[in-house]
Amino acid sequence: MSELEFVTQHRRYLHAHPELSLEEYETTEYIIQFLKSEGVSYERPLKTGVVAYLPGKSDKTIAFRADIDALPIHEENDVDYRSQVDHVMHACGHDGHTTALMLHVKRCKALYDKGRLPHNVVFIFQPAEESGGGANLLIKTGKLDAYHLDAIYGVHIMPFVAEGSVVVRDEEITASATEYRFYLHGKSSHVANKEQGHSAAEAMQHLLTQLSQIQQYHLNGLQRNIVHVGRFHAGEAINTVPSSGYLEGTIRTYDMTDLQQVQKQMQKIAQSMSLLFNVQCELKFEEGYPPTINDPKLKKYVVESLAYNHQTVIEPKTPYLFGEDFSFYGQIAPAYFVFIGTRNEEQNNIHGLHTPQLNFDEKILINIADYYERLLFNFDEVIE
Incomplete structure (x- = not known):
């Protein structure tokens, strides 16, 4: 052979x-x-x-x-x-x-x-x-x-x-490749009384916007980094205020200082959910691959x-x-x-x-x- x-x-x-x-x-x-x-x-x-x-x-x-x-x-x-x-x-x-x-x-x-x-x-x-x-x-x-x-x-x-x-x-x-996951916990209510709920969907919109700004405003523009959103969802039914939401993605950077900055900014975003939307937010990072x-x-x-x-x-x-x-x-x-x-x-x-x-x-x-x-x-x- x-x-x-x-x-x-x-x-x-x-x-x-x-x-x-x-x-x-x-x-x-x-x-x-x-x-x-x-x-x-x-x-x-x-x-x-x-x-x-x-x-x-x-x-x-x-x-x-x-x-x-x-x-x-x-x-x-x-x-x-x-x-x-x-x-x-x-x-x-x-x-x-x-x-x-x-x-x-x-x-x-x-x-x-x-x-x-x-x-x-x-x-x-x-x-x-x-x-x-x-x-x-x-x-x-x-x-x-x-x-x-x-x-x-x-x-x-x-x-x-x-x-x-x-x-x-x-x-x-x-x-480096690091996975991240956001878990949103709001309060449900009927859409007819939406002001009584705390919408995870509203918080999700804010979360998506803020994640998209990390590279532009918080990292060196000459560095190559990726803050990627892979999957997200919110809500339970067509006529209720969404009480839960989930978002996951990956961070790619070859500078560990940049990775730390991305994680720090994500933690700030998570903390802002309670103040802005009365939605509790849990953020988890999974140990990824180093560069x-x-x-x-x-x-x-x-x-x-x-x-x-x-x-x-x-x-x-x-x-x-x-x-x-x-x-x-x-x-x-x-x-x-x-x-x-x-x-x-x-x-x-x-x-x-x-x-x-x-x-x-x-x-x-x-x-x-x-x-x-x-x-x-x-x-x-x-x-x-």
Whole structure:
């Protein structure tokens, strides 16, 4: 079987059998069966996901991470390997990330068998990137501490960047992602006696207006931030004053000071509801993903490895406003994350992440494995 046949077969199987965050049981078993067939040792620190290991010739240990979960999206691609699960799809390319890492495992095992694996290698098949912060859950188990990682690398496909190009950026490359939720509690009354009620709908109108002003009036205009409203509703019946309301959304920023300012302003807005509308407001934040920070000390390995494999390096001035839980790995080891271009207009591979038409050419996955392999051979000193 050629490497192209290998990545095509595995990627398309995974694509046809997607599973949501923390439900990746069949995906986990599929990876385990592959690891067993290659004779690679592994462990399961969480109920889903796998961490595999191969010893090398040095005392350095390099980790590579792939996320394995899918999204609650109904696929619209007309391909023979389209998702067999209604309303679940690998719409973010994690099937590709997983397959590329499987190919890297296969190559590393061949090097190990020949006594040529330069360093110890940890392969992280991580669950729950999309929802649940699987990286953080894995780190909290403490299992990765035993490997004493010298570096950890990750990739993400990017359909807005051409095939053959890779986005590289020191320091921040993705934004923090923090969820927020407002709960409004008013007082109901019949519409004929509306003055006796305290309308959650009136408070909701104020809330929507004030949220839309945070970026314009309370943050540096040169900074890129998003205060996004994803869903809201208020009321119970057509002829009553709404007694309850709910609003949820996400905050994206790569400057933690900006995040604190957004949260502070939201708290002020919540407090104003009682004074202005006699509506009680409860605001909750859910711990999100911090910005993904790339360690500049690893950049030379990254750039040299990409150049060796004839990949064009693109260095943007500003980070993406995506959230990415690879960010947590920077807490335990020097880390570096890049975006691999998959855009190919001739093949109509032009659709964005988290869309029902996302697709890419599997040959890209061989490029990722090439990059990983070169990183191993380029890593020749301890990062201090």
